[in-house]
Amino acid sequence: MSLIKTTYGRRSFIKSIGLAGGGMMVGFSWLASCKEATTAEEVAMMPDEWFEINGFLKIGDNGMVTIMSPNPEIGQNVKTSMPMIVAEELDTDWKNVIVEQAPLNTELYTRQLAGGSQSIRAGWESLRMAGATARHMLKEAAAQAWQVPFAEITTAAGMIHHEASGKSAHFGEMASAAALIPVPEVVELKEKSEFSIIGTSRKNVDGVKIVTGQPLFGLDVHKEGMLIAMIVHPPAFGMSFKSMDASAVKSMAGIRDVFKMETYKADTPRSFSDIATFNELVVIVGETTWQVMQAKKAIQIEWEPSSDISYNVDFFGSTQATVYPAGLESSETHVLKMTDVGSKKGNVVRKDGNFEAAFKKAAKTIERSYSCPFLAHNTMEPMNFFANVTADKAELIGPIQTPEFMEKSVAARLGMTLDQVDIQMTRMGGGFGRRLYGHFLLEAAVISQQMKAPVKLVYTREDDMTFGNYRPAYYVNYKAGLDENNQLVAFQVRAGGIPESPLYANRFPAGAVENYQAEDWTLNSNVSVGAWRAPRSNFIAGAEQSFLDEVAELAGKDPIDFRLELFEKAKNNPVGENNDYEADRYAGVLKLVREKSNWNEQKPGVARGVAAYYCHNSYVAQVLDVVMKQGMPKIEKVYSAVDCGIVINPDAAINMIQGGVIDGIGHAMYSAMTFKEGVPQASNFDKYRLIRHNEAPSSQQVDFVKNDIDPTGLGEPPLPPVMGALANALYKATEKRYYHQPFISNKPFIG
Amino acid sequence: MATFNVTINGKSQTVDADPTTPLLWVLRDHLQLVGTKYGCGIAQCGACTVHLNGVAVRSCQLPISSIGANEVVTIEGLSEKGDHPVQQAWLEHDVYQCGYCQAGQIMSASALLRSNPNPTDEDIEATMSGNICRCGTYNRIKDAIKTAANSGASS
Structure with missing residues (x-):
């Protein structure tokens, strides 16, 4: 038996359901609560009355269960998998479950944020507790009703049983009484071996709505009297607003107003979620999207070079300065600067043994450098938000990964209390980190306040792509030395970027090499950057795994064997401290992918590459098979072996891994955001190349390491290593190494 | 502004719009059929795909004035019960x-x-x-x- 102390108090439950005090029971009509039920079938299943057991779930008198999904849904499928965890511990039948997106409630839910692949990992305990607490209360209600000992009550698939007396009831029959039971201090969790929902594949709860085109996304929001707003931002990083002539535009059909706005006032407190370069914007408000788009094309605005811009942001409690130096930057200069600085000594972050002496003494040495460009997020649903700001309330609806943080920004900017700000989360047409930065939400709020009307702010694709918080540009230089026995005895990584370094000094091969040195450096820039799926790992993993492939080759060893030897060393005789990985689990995914891909079997005409990486608490190894077709590489198959602990929803997890693989291949192969005199050189998908259907791997296979470890991250870990596996397979296919992303871009591929 | 009669998902609709308005925005803004998505506006991403007389077309490139008597089917009308x-x-x-x-x-x-x-x-x-x-x-x-x-x- 595994017992867990319930950590949430009665107070937060009561607050969550809006009662002034006393009882926990809330009965409300199904009409008010079935906003998520849209099919006739679903409506027929609705109970007459719901009973809120705790803030995570309510049970209907007919046994139906509504489970709140606390976190923002960006396509990572938490709206299905988080409620699965609650349903498991509640012990209901999944077919009785209706899922609703929870409101923002920081007292009740922890970390309502989509980021860092942490939703499941961070929510695991509270979700289990919510389900187990409710199950305990249902059992208690049954024990009282039947006058039998609590310990003799069992549950199964939404039913409560007392074997000795033969009594049974479904959850709905005990729900009203259960809602009155005091919240227990300690509840029993299921043994992992008893799981019947967790670990089984369940369909996406929004599937039917997605395939029938029902409104789900922020851009789909429509309210009575709603106006459409668009912004015009400076055309280049390093430019700002000078003047405009809006007279002609104001008289265009459907246009209601044109004005200049400031998103943040100088004294508006900012968190990391408020990072945005362009603060002075021109706003056009009108009746329809097309009308506003026409006005946007017609408006005459003068821009001028801006001076240095700086502001502080709160990054989870510590103050960080964000500085945008004046100037108009170009990618050509960026590359020259990175290449120059990247070959010099940086800040030594970690030093084990004596790298320089060992490198000098080494029998064989190798030095290589790798780079990557800025990347736009390019969520398919562009940035947008609905806002209706009145004198005493700000209602905001739309796609945001950080509602908790933006609630504070809105309150501060509009001079309201947190209680006056209501942010509702819609399903998001992609996140990838872009919607961690909610300036567009605040823009919508300020525009609505100015217009005294409900507005939906819509970014065009061009706005979205050229007003980015991009993945930084990175550059890394590696050196390695082998002794006469082809043992890796010296390893140095010098990693930097604009404006941050991708270095993880304590990650592999730290801990596996006697003489190891890690250095970092940065160059500042006014191009605004942010987290992009698997920040920093999304470059450094591929670079490191490509370099190790060359080192293995220099050592005359199979690339998997070479890595496994290093993991043996790291496990049995680790070098240094704070090594940020478990050597056994790292080796485990490599062994699994070796087996599943039949690595040792040569397939004629097929070039294979391998890579492995650890980030966001999970381990992923990949083997990628390439064939050359008419001088172009075609990826035939990708094998992924993943250790992310317990897998909640296997088919959905496989989907996300397949997607991460394609995302990683696509960006390593084709994508780049470059700048000329501060101007983004791509503003739509004609110039910005994203991977397309015919460029995806023909097939994929995913295998999980089976264990009982509490679940870890999955949204990000599958992406970083595949860039290395790709580079290594391309080398085998073309006898050429790929050091600089994008490997292909728009240039003809030279095989 | 002009008035257009179009057939969307088998239903005749009257729309007052600028003749250059793409079908995409007529569907989304005028008719609240938001299943058809805006992704790029330049026929590069396919998010706005609908059927025109049974053929897939990018609705962001079709001015409302060009639709005429051609039958438009959107995701909402692909099947009656979502069971295509x-x-x-x-x-x-x-x-x-x-x-x-x-x-x-x-x-x-x-x-x-x-x-x-x-x-x-x-x-x-x-x-x-x-x-x-x-x-x-x-x-x-x-x-x-x-x-x-x-x-x-x-x-």
Whole structure:
């Protein structure tokens, strides 16, 4: 038996359901609560009355269960998998479950944020507790009703049983009484071996709505009297607003107003979620999207070079300065600067043994450098938000990964209390980190306040792509030395970027090499950057795994064997401290992918590459098979072996891994955001190349390491290593190494 | 502004709009049929795909003045009960991640199967490469199209 102390108090439950005090029971009509039920079938299943057991779930008198999904849904499928965890511990039948997106409630839910692949990992305990607490209360209600000992009550698939007396009831029959039971201090969790929902594949709860085109996304929001707003931002990083002539535009059909706005006032407190370069914007408000788009094309605005811009942001409690130096930057200069600085000594972050002496003494040495460009997020649903700001309330609806943080920004900017700000989360047409930065939400709020009307702010694709918080540009230089026995005895990584370094000094091969040195450096820039799926790992993993492939080759060893030897060393005789990985689990995914891909079997005409990486608490190894077709590489198959602990929803997890693989291949192969005199050189998908259907791997296979470890991250870990596996397979296919992303871009591929 | 009579999902609709307004925005803003998505506005991503007389077209490029008597079908009208074989195959394979591009993917796939009931992998890749999925669900899209083909989606 595994017992867990319930950590949430009665107070937060009561607050969550809006009662002034006393009882926990809330009965409300199904009409008010079935906003998520849209099919006739679903409506027929609705109970007459719901009973809120705790803030995570309510049970209907007919046994139906509504489970709140606390976190923002960006396509990572938490709206299905988080409620699965609650349903498991509640012990209901999944077919009785209706899922609703929870409101923002920081007292009740922890970390309502989509980021860092942490939703499941961070929510695991509270979700289990919510389900187990409710199950305990249902059992208690049954024990009282039947006058039998609590310990003799069992549950199964939404039913409560007392074997000795033969009594049974479904959850709905005990729900009203259960809602009155005091919240227990300690509840029993299921043994992992008893799981019947967790670990089984369940369909996406929004599937039917997605395939029938029902409104789900922020851009789909429509309210009575709603106006459409668009912004015009400076055309280049390093430019700002000078003047405009809006007279002609104001008289265009459907246009209601044109004005200049400031998103943040100088004294508006900012968190990391408020990072945005362009603060002075021109706003056009009108009746329809097309009308506003026409006005946007017609408006005459003068821009001028801006001076240095700086502001502080709160990054989870510590103050960080964000500085945008004046100037108009170009990618050509960026590359020259990175290449120059990247070959010099940086800040030594970690030093084990004596790298320089060992490198000098080494029998064989190798030095290589790798780079990557800025990347736009390019969520398919562009940035947008609905806002209706009145004198005493700000209602905001739309796609945001950080509602908790933006609630504070809105309150501060509009001079309201947190209680006056209501942010509702819609399903998001992609996140990838872009919607961690909610300036567009605040823009919508300020525009609505100015217009005294409900507005939906819509970014065009061009706005979205050229007003980015991009993945930084990175550059890394590696050196390695082998002794006469082809043992890796010296390893140095010098990693930097604009404006941050991708270095993880304590990650592999730290801990596996006697003489190891890690250095970092940065160059500042006014191009605004942010987290992009698997920040920093999304470059450094591929670079490191490509370099190790060359080192293995220099050592005359199979690339998997070479890595496994290093993991043996790291496990049995680790070098240094704070090594940020478990050597056994790292080796485990490599062994699994070796087996599943039949690595040792040569397939004629097929070039294979391998890579492995650890980030966001999970381990992923990949083997990628390439064939050359008419001088172009075609990826035939990708094998992924993943250790992310317990897998909640296997088919959905496989989907996300397949997607991460394609995302990683696509960006390593084709994508780049470059700048000329501060101007983004791509503003739509004609110039910005994203991977397309015919460029995806023909097939994929995913295998999980089976264990009982509490679940870890999955949204990000599958992406970083595949860039290395790709580079290594391309080398085998073309006898050429790929050091600089994008490997292909728009240039003809030279095989 | 001008008045246009168009047939959307078998239903006659009257729309007052600037003649240059793309069908996409007529659907979304004027008729509140928001299943058809805006992704790029320049026919590069396929999110806005609808059927015009049964053929897949990018609604962001079709001015309302050009529709005339041609029949428009959107994701909302692909089937009455959401049970078109392509929709069913999408559900069976749980294709989507964020879901935003999927209406366009389904409209492209269903038009493909109508003209080519048994597409090869290359046929699928050639047609579906006009639809970007940023989440990378391409493998499942292909599998779902094959499932739909086997269940007779062309009928």
